[in-house]
Amino acid sequence: MSHQEFRAINFGAGPGCIPDSVLLEAQKELLNFQGCGKSIMEVSHRGKEFEKVIQETKSNLIKVLSIPDDYDILFLQGGASSLFSGIPMNLCESPNDVVDFIVTGAWSKGASTDGKYFCKVNKVADMEPEKFLTVTDPSQWKFSPDSTYIHYCDNETVHGVEMPPSTPDHFPEGRIVVCDMSSNFLSKPVNVSKYDLIFAGAQKNAGISGITIVIIKKSLLTKTKPSVPSVFNFLKKSQNNSLDNTPPTFNIYITGLVLKWIIKEGGLEEMERRSIEKSSNLYKFIDGSNGFYRCGIDAKYRSRMNVVFRIQDGNEQLEEKFVKEASKHNITDIKGHRSVGGLRVSLYNAITVDQTKKLIEFMTSFMNENKQ
Template identity: 40%
Template sequence: MTTYNFNPGPSPLPKEVLDHVQKNMFNFEQSGMGLMELSHRSALYEQVHNQTISDLKDILRVPDDFSILLLQGGASLQFSMIALNFLGDDQKAAYVMTGSWSEKAKKEADFYGETYVLATTKENQYKSIPDVPLQDIQNNTAYLHFTSNNTIFGTQIRSFPDADVPVIVDMSSDILSKPVDWNTVDLAYAGAQKNAGMSGVTVVIIRNSLLEKASDKVSPSLSYKQHAKSNSLYNTPPTAAIYMTGLVCDWIKQNGAIEGMTERASHKAGLLYDEIDGSDGFYTGHAETEARSFMNVTFNLPTEELEKKFLAQAKEKGFVGLNGHRSVGGCRASIYNAVPVSHVEALVSFMKAFRSDNQ
């Protein structure tokens, strides 16, 4: 039976990448050693490391005045690293609240300085993206923080405002799925395990002028300046995870680059939203139409009993990871870059059949 992986993360990896790893990772470049056994100071590994950075820059068209770091600790460590490096004693940090992850990002920053909510849609269960009142940004605001895609509630920010303060964006669940306007983003970060490889490495892309403003009073292991100075080799990096990110970058370049991923995401999301919208209310999307995510499609059925039946039958047919997050319930299909179109088509066929049998 085919397994259809719709997990919210870690997510599927491209079959081509897994096949390549199986053949090459455990005797890397005929060295007699697995990639994860190589010294991170060796020429063989440094080639992997630097090529991965180069490929990320190429795919995302990162300007030359940015640095790309490959760090550890997941996106959650960035919640505190950002505040440690950029939130001064006499400053504040502004947060746009669009879901659980933005709440967690602010909570971490609260330990290190003063923060405030600039905009939120919590009052409507995060079904939409709020308007951002730039005129309400307070004096001495160090940065404005966004979460670009909200895995739990199924919403996504299409673009970011041209603010007068640095804009920092958590792109963990939609990086490499669409272009980034670097004129409006000063720091982007993302755990790799959804669209950029496997868990273990976090990509940080930071404007050099912002990097220069990072605090010098941060311990080296938590200092953006130190990691940039060391080319992300200050300590032993997650070598195998970085290798996997490089292979995913190769796969993206072979499949239409960022434009190919954007088209792929739009097509897959469209298949699911068309079924939801055409179901005469049998399936109901959680997110408002204009805020819908192309990465995480969230929906409900008429009753909890039908949802349980839907999920049970889906599991029997090989569909994995369709449970909604425990905080909101319902169902969720995560359709990151590596989820094949054919798997989404299979899910839509199942949804049609289930609706026909249960309406």
């Protein structure tokens, strides 16, 4: 049996699917990493085998994202949301510092909620009253005159909202820009120099859970006080190449394999091309379904990564049947987040254009069989 036959078409929102070739490579050398007689899980984080892994992973990340020299890369633990406390702890001088949050969905809301213990929260925009279906025009955003930094989430995994690349252009000049790119990281080229701090949990497009990647402007590192806990002490992590304590070695290794796969496939330009093809095909089909399927998100802000939609404007019985029927076609993990219900299809890098076509074929036949 080839691996393709038994593998699910996994549209999960994360931990998400991983390219077969990455898993096959990890499987092949799981007991004997590059001939060293040990698993990559068993090597010392300070030994020559892991040293090579972490350096290659860093340099490949620099390569695919064209990260300028004045930025450092940190590998942290705790998940991206742990940085909702960690970032203000590093960047704010006191809890009286004001931080601007653009609240466009569950994750930027979470950042503003956790942040309140370490800074004064100013909501530049709060889309919750609009059920996170759209984003107010940047001309309406209400920045604080003296915020320590601006925080926003580039892609809201739960609500299916993605911000345009031009977003930071609307910020007051000279402000520190912090961006949570967890769920669209490595899905497109990014102009890193528009940001001072980019962070992302790996378990969407960049590997598996248990590792958080931080890209930080080196000049920001001077802000970290020695009292910031080591788990997210940016200065300490930078000074020690993220090895001040034992990092999640296997998790970094998988990110390294994913980066090699991205390079081999054509880099972030190709990832973006595919993500546009996959998501446009799906949105186009949904919009053309005469309301059988409906995506409520403002077209300008629809996510290429997480497509949220309802059947017959929220027919839960039919949605349940949809999930069940889909599984017979090996299509899995398409339930919406428990906080919003409905359906959600995540189109991360490891999902192919063909797999998305198979989904649309299934959605077509399901519609034909179930529409009144």
